[in-house]
Amino acid sequence: MEYKLRSLKAILSNVQSACKQSIGLLLIFLIFLVLLPSLTAIVSDPYKIDLKQRLLPPSGEFLLGTDSLGRCLFSRTIIGGRNTVISGLSATILGAIIGTVIALASLKAPSLVKEPLMVIIDSCLALPDLLLILVLTLILGNSIFGVVISIALSNWPWWARFIRNLLIVAYAQDYVVASRATGISGFRLFKSYILPQILPPLGSAFFVRSARSIVLFGGIGFLGLGVQPPIPEWGSMIRDAMPLIPVAPWIMVGPSVGFTITVMLFQWAAASMRDLANYRNYTFI
Amino acid sequence: MDTARFIYTSLLRTLIMVFTVTLACIVIVTLIPGDPGELALREASEAVSEEKIREIRQLFGLESPVFNRSLNWIKGILVLDFGKSYRTGEPVLKEIGSRLPFTMKLAFGTLLWVIPCSLLGAWGSVKFKAVRWITSSISLLGLVIPDYVLGVLILLLVSIALKDFENVIPFLPYLVLGLPITAFYFYVTYTVITQALNSDYIRFAYAKGLSEWAIFFRHVFPCILPSLLAVWAISLGRLLSGAVVVEIVFGLPGLGRLFVEAVFSRDYPVIEAVVLWSGWVFAFLISITDALLYYSNPTLMRSHF
Numbered sequence: 001m002e003y004k005l006r007s008l009k010a011i012l013s014n015v016q017s018a019c020k021q022s023i024g025l026l027l028i029f030l031i032f033l034v035l036l037p038s039l040t041a042i043v044s045d046p047y048k049i050d051l052k053q054r055l056l057p058p059s060g061e062f063l064l065g066t067d068s069l070g071r072c073l074f075s076r077t078i079i080g081g082r083n084t085v086i087s088g089l090s091a092t093i094l095g096a097i098i099g100t101v102i103a104l105a106s107l108k109a110p111s112l113v114k115e116p117l118m119v120i121i122d123s124c125l126a127l128p129d130l131l132l133i134l135v136l137t138l139i140l141g142n143s144i145f146g147v148v149i150s151i152a153l154s155n156w157p158w159w160a161r162f163i164r165n166l167l168i169v170a171y172a173q174d175y176v177v178a179s180r181a182t183g184i185s186g187f188r189l190f191k192s193y194i195l196p197q198i199l200p201p202l203g204s205a206f207f208v209r210s211a212r213s214i215v216l217f218g219g220i221g222f223l224g225l226g227v228q229p230p231i232p233e234w235g236s237m238i239r240d241a242m243p244l245i246p247v248a249p250w251i252m253v254g255p256s257v258g259f260t261i262t263v264m265l266f267q268w269a270a271a272s273m274r275d276l277a278n279y280r281n282y283t284f285i
Numbered sequence: 286m287d288t289a290r291f292i293y294t295s296l297l298r299t300l301i302m303v304f305t306v307t308l309a310c311i312v313i314v315t316l317i318p319g320d321p322g323e324l325a326l327r328e329a330s331e332a333v334s335e336e337k338i339r340e341i342r343q344l345f346g347l348e349s350p351v352f353n354r355s356l357n358w359i360k361g362i363l364v365l366d367f368g369k370s371y372r373t374g375e376p377v378l379k380e381i382g383s384r385l386p387f388t389m390k391l392a393f394g395t396l397l398w399v400i401p402c403s404l405l406g407a408w409g410s411v412k413f414k415a416v417r418w419i420t421s422s423i424s425l426l427g428l429v430i431p432d433y434v435l436g437v438l439i440l441l442l443v444s445i446a447l448k449d450f451e452n453v454i455p456f457l458p459y460l461v462l463g464l465p466i467t468a469f470y471f472y473v474t475y476t477v478i479t480q481a482l483n484s485d486y487i488r489f490a491y492a493k494g495l496s497e498w499a500i501f502f503r504h505v506f507p508c509i510l511p512s513l514l515a516v517w518a519i520s521l522g523r524l525l526s527g528a529v530v531v532e533i534v535f536g537l538p539g540l541g542r543l544f545v546e547a548v549f550s551r552d553y554p555v556i557e558a559v560v561l562w563s564g565w566v567f568a569f570l571i572s573i574t575d576a577l578l579y580y581s582n583p584t585l586m587r588s589h590f
Contacts, residue, residue, distance in 0.1 A: 123305035126567040
């Protein structure tokens with residue numbers, strides 16, 4: 001694995017051009033997801049139960065039909081989407097922050113702390129994330145907050161490992177060694193030689209992990225151990241829809257399409273980050 | 286570094302990992318709030334008295350302090366006694382033993398079609414544009430759609446499209462489980478294969494007039510194997526700990542479903558044993574992979590240690 005020497009300015013201008021396409025689209029999508037629920041003209045009450053209007057197919061009044069309790073599926077999809085996507089994103093951000101702190105600690109701390117830390121990171125990585133999250137939700141409770149913290153706690157070992165490797169490789173590059181020999185050190189070294197190289201893989205990993213966290217958040221809801229009803233959330237909506245598919249297949253449409261579009265946008269953003277780095281040697285697991 | 290020292294260090298690392306996973310299990314399970322005894326009673330009947338709760342706690346061995354309980358549990362592990370399930374009263378080892386064959390079948394069956402398919406797909410898509418178009422669209426599909434959505438959708442499609450869909454259903458879990466893995470493998474394999482094909486020794490092999498077959502198996506495959514082995518081992522480890530979602534969607538009695546059932550009813554011994562199993566399997570697989578890597582590419586490991 002090797003980095004190319006580039007300036008921060010060049011990387012940022014590349015990021016700008018990438019922003020215009022995929023990352024910009026992702027941002028627009030996220031902003032819409034956050035703002036749409038507050039537009040009461042479009043979104044009706046997602047909690048309103050009306051048993052007279054249960055299992056209606058899509059129509060002008062209910063754009064995606066109604067579910068088994070007569071609730072409007074369109075508004076549930078939109079509010080559920082906000083819950084799912086924002087939770088997944090914040091879990092990733094939280095996990096990345098914890099992981100960065102631990103990674104720095106594992107690089108800079110005295111070896112008495114360093115070695116146990118690496119062992120802990122390795123053994124946390126050995127446990128499958130879904131199993132870990134399910135057990136952690138038992139401890140932290142299955143509110144949105146609890147699930148987000150559990151996903152973040154299952155995420156950090158990966159981030160710690162990733163950022164640690166990234167920094168080790170970046171600092172070992174020949175031009176970094178050379179620039180240190182000329183007397184550059186500290187923040188200036190980091191800003192002009194390290195940051196430009198690690199920014200693209202970092203961004204790409206962030207998008208991939210966010211997509212994964214969103215899917216995991218939905219997955220826990222799908223298993224029935226996540227956020228409890230009546231709070232709408234894509235995973236639990238799919239769980240509710242499963243037995244009703246032969247009668248009312250349209251219940252599936254909203255959350256499935258939502259998941260697909262969200263993950264696609266995130267993967268696309270990740271791919272464009274990866275392309276801009278011309279950084280193909282690293283596999284994101 | 287010589288072989289003996291390599292074996293020592295990797296054995297030591299595996300042991301440490303096994304030990305920490307075991308410790309993590311104890312910590313996690315002690316942290317879970319709520320009383321499993323009370324929960325079990327509440328599930329069974331409405332009337333819950335203090336006396337009954339105490340009785341059932343005695344039965345589960347929850348009355349003794351946490352430290353003693355953990356110590357007893359570790360002692361039990363040493364003789365492969367993982368305790369008794371709170372839910373069924375059966376020994377946990379028996380419960381897991383009855384579920385493991387399904388998970389094993391699922392894991393190996395999936396990898397059996399996924400690995401050749403991803404290798405073939407990557408090779409084909411380097412060579413032919415049409416194949417590349419097909420493989421990249423399939424892998425995009427696997428990458429983008431979450432497995433639970435994919436499972437439900439494929440079930441729906443099959444039941445609509447095929448008249449005798451009962452014959453197809455046994456194969457569907459392998460397909461749904463394998464598609465995202467194929468997508469991931471395909472991307473990894475594709476990058477590694479393009480790198481290998483651009484190297485000078487492959488160009489020389491072509492110049493010698495070797496057949497495609499010979500070039501792939503004698504020159505490309507040994508070169509890409511080390512980087513793929515690690516990826517394969519990781520997903521095998523994940524698959525052996527139970528494909529939770531797929532087992533739930535298709536109603537298969539595997540380890541993943543056992544785990545979810547145990548989480549629902551707070552069946553601590555089963556939870557502990559499944560987490561322990563997955564951690565141990567992963568630790569062993571990683572060290573076996575390390576050894577295989579060392580064996581397949583000694584120069585690579587020399588620079589690492």
